[in-house]
Amino acid sequence: MGTGSRGGPRAQGPDDGSSSELLPVDEHLQAVLDSVTLLPAVPAPLRDATGLVLAADVASAVDLPLWDNSAMDGYAVRAADTAAASATSPVRLRIVGEVAAGDGEDPELPPGAAVRIMTGAPLPSSADAVVPVEHTSADVSGAVWAEHHVLVERAAEPGAHVRRRGEDVLVGGIVAQSGDRLGARRAAAIAAAGVSAVLVRPRPRVAVIATGAELRSIEGPGDAALERGRIPESNSVLIAALLAEDGIEPVTVEVCDDDAAAFAERLARLGGRVDAVITTGGVGPGVHDVVRIALAAEPGVRAVRVAVKPGQPQCFGRLRGGALIFALPGNPVSAAVSYELFVRPALLRMQGASRLHRPSTPATADSGWRGRADRTQVLPVRVRTTSDGLRCAPAVDARGYSHAVGGHGAADGYAIVEPGRGDVAAGETVETVVVAW
Template identity: 40%
Template sequence: MISVAEARARILSAFAPLPAETVALPDALGRVLAEPVVARLTQPPFHAAAMDGWAVRAADIAAATALAPVPLRRVGESAAGHAFDGTVGPGEAARIFTGAPLPDGADAVVMQEDCSADDRFVRVGRAVVAGRFIRQAGFDFALGDELLPKGRRLTARDVALAAGGNVPWLSVHRRPRVAILATGDEIALPGDPLGPSQIVSTNALGLCALVTTQGGIAHNLGIARDTADSVAAMAAGAAGCDLLVTTGGAAHGDYDLVRDVLAGKGVTLDVQTVAMRPGKALMFGRAGAVPLLGLPGNPVSTGVTGLLFLRPILRRLQGLPPEDERAPTRARLTTALRANDRREDYLRATLATDTDGVATVTPFARQDSAITSLYAQADCLIHRPPNAPPEPVGAMVPVIPLSDGALSL
């Protein structure tokens, strides 16, 4: 057996970011930029009002007070989308609305609450300095500014920013295409009749969902039965994909055929078994032109190894670092942990926040790799290194959050 770190390093060394493609901005949510997004205009493109009020010359109202308002002659109006094309001269003012261009000659805006007006004049009851309530041209960004860096996964906020920069097309990494193949006579699709010795297949659908949340395109190849012909025929459906992921059949039992069948088809294996719990039975290699990641069959083992190995692959293929460095990494134990053995352990747990604002973590009492209900309830995994000593209540331990995905706001 090899360590998780060595297995991840070997596996990730086989992958590089996928080529770029151009997509329309409405289709860019969750995609990863292959090139920076650069502003194609200055925003705002003109000096604009930040308040509804009156565009004035600050020098004209320097002495204005509520008890001694200064009268100014009305000369026009500037509204959003309808600029005043005249000039504000000495002793003059123009009605203006939020977002509207500042007329020539004016250098400040007085809020409407500080003014009273009739058809001919506005009486200003407060002095303002030049530049008051004005958003200067380029206040947000300027033509040629980098708005979003290469390697960023686009959020809803990013899409709005690119739109504001007048960028209708983006260069992004192609989405990874991942073929998922479940194996075993004992599993059936959800909703299908179950034989007396069968259970419902969960792993393939869970992995497809994982691929989707991480920005990939999942192709569910179905269920291969426990025969060499079935495994080989259905694995052939991965042709043209960036990765084939199998679940089940990777161990050394009499009916674990994936390793032997695919090896007979020219598969080379670089990783076989990893010193971790859950998920010891894991393999990685190449099936012809397609990289192969073989995950164990127990559902929680599949989920955990998918998180630790499949998710970093998907991030690497999209030009991202293997791990999201913004995620919290440590939390305070609410219950004691026993010493660990020689395998790395990943305990399913829930997160909360203590009264002092510190994240706390509570492992489930049951950690069997077949308990899918608790895995679905988990917020995180507690990572325990090999031979870790006992940990008391209150100890800070490393955690891996489970809640991230491509569709972050």
Template identity: 40%
Template sequence: MITVEEARERVLSQIQRLDTERVGIIEALGRVLAEDVVSDIDVAPFDNSAMDGYAVRAEDVASASEDAPVRLAVVEHVPAGAFPTRAVGPGQATRIMTGAPMPEGADAVVMVERTREEDGGAIAAILAPVRPGENVRRKGEDVRAGEVVLSAGEVVGPAAVGLLASVGCDRPLVYRRPRVAIVATGDELVDVTEKPGPGKIRNSNSYSLSAQVLAAGGEPHVLGVARDDVASTEALLSRAPEFDVMVTTGGVSMGDYDVVKGVLERLGEMDFWKVAMRPGAPQTHGRIGGTPFFGLPGNPTSTMVGFELFVRPVLRKMAGHSALDRPRHPVTLAHDVKKKPDRRYFLRARVERDGDGGYVARLSGGQSSAMLTSMHRANALLVLKEGESHFAAGSVVECIRLDMEEGTP
């Protein structure tokens, strides 16, 4: 049996980033850029109005007020998408919409709320002064042509999607999503559409694992259920080389019908099969045909916790991420917690702010590894280290935030 740290180090040290691919702009959301993105134009591409109003010469309206408006002749109306054809001279103005190019001669925009139309729109009565440059967005104010706007290694978020579109990068180069094969094991499993008979349970793990893979940025591929015999298990596990990662659930303990460990040793190589943790000490890791293999325990919470600690960071590293671990921070226990001292515990909990700006944690329900309800209610895992058995109310322990993405401050 090895420690959690040793298991994670062994697992992650063998993982490399996947190859790259070009995808559409929207498909790039959440992906990691594999190269810098350089703008082909200035953004904004021309001086333009930041407001609906009138483009003017600031010196013409320096004395304007509601009591003594400055009246200017309107020489043109320029909507967004059009280009001005007339310059603005002394005593003149152009009616202009937000985003429309500034006409020659004008150096400021008076917002429409500080103006009044007269003579059917032929005259603009200006009710307030403006400074030169006021309400004008300058050419290249956001981005200059040739400038790196997004760097390799950055994660594409919604704003980055907009930048990609703004600079004409319609097929950004990103790291590929890991393709993850999922295999549930056990004669007791039935489909979710079936009502379980005596000794049977629905196959929930394939679904929770698929959701975890998606949430980690991977592509889940559910291969089916391996029954508790060597032939069925070997048939599915032998497909591991078709994928970037294979994850199984169940069949890794010491029971008479737990066959995954033996099949792994026959088809590939095993690195470890027990970790000093709870829930989920039977954590199997190895390779089949070069594909990383994770044999997670069959109890639902053990499966999910094992995925969080070992599989999720692997998928993120493959996908090009540098931040591999969810945020951790200290919390104060709201009540006593007891455990066995021989291994590290990861307990499902709700973490909330206290009145002093810190965090307080309460268990989110029963801690049986078969109970999914407390995992559903949890937003954190309390980390209770080896060597201690009693944590009194008021003790400070560490938590892993399940409701925060990696890299969150």
């Protein structure tokens, strides 16, 4: 079962990434989503399904609540018996029993009687209201609970402090829908509804490859000096961490140098083992851009330029082995923005999620920045909450920030500046997506 063609986008040659045509963000995203196929649904015990996406609606097996029950610790009564009660003229009722949570007893209340009842306990069939213990006096001096007779100091209306059977959900009612991600609240609702197993889609299997001859693993000796032209490798950490934030543990995380043949061999090895491959670097028009060069031999993959800053060069499609590939730019902010705009929605679509994007909210700019009217600008920002609403400020220098991994690390979200707008002035409102808090 799927949502689009398994063949992926139309093939293009190795130099297509240098085309002068810029694709709008929405157009490229739609091409990505159209190429996604749903992962097969599998049954799972409810306790093992947290974080997964439901593949079918979940109907309640019982009424919620299962029976009329007390919302308070107090006394189950006939409301009519308390009609004349007041603090100055309390009504005296005889205690004829007690019902605690978990009890199956159903004591009979004759007129003028009351039953001690605890929160959640079934309401006796002959009672129609509950008087909280705080509205009563005991027949024993200094005691909270009455032993033989209780003095009711406030009248109770019929239905007072009673949870009616099925008032939350009726048997057969939907407690969770297909496409919902199973979090704590939904899982608790499903368990309360008497359902122990659900149909879900698994998390996608994802491989991460960072490319670049200049990269040096951070896992080497801590005191090793970097040679001129070498930099610490951070993109594999970035992408793996972004996946982890979305509940996905990568199948493999690899770093490779600028060897097109070796890279192509890696893709051939991974293409049939995983659902998606995410790479960073090597997608530009340069002679050493190994990802673009290797992917030229893949008929289901194309190189494009997207009208976005940062993250313009992209390669995307389906490998001959079957996996989708997202080949992202090597600059770290470009890679992170590309993941947010294109990869994350696609991985959510694979899982059948009904919500593919984070919500955006207007924020007031604390300071202005230069924009690009010819494309969408995605600017890392620091976000803060004030009495006047959400405010944001650039976390990087807006003049050039695709490389600014340090400033990006302090960002809470992204300001999304639509094409045609250009510069943003201090005090103006801009749509903001919060990604961390």
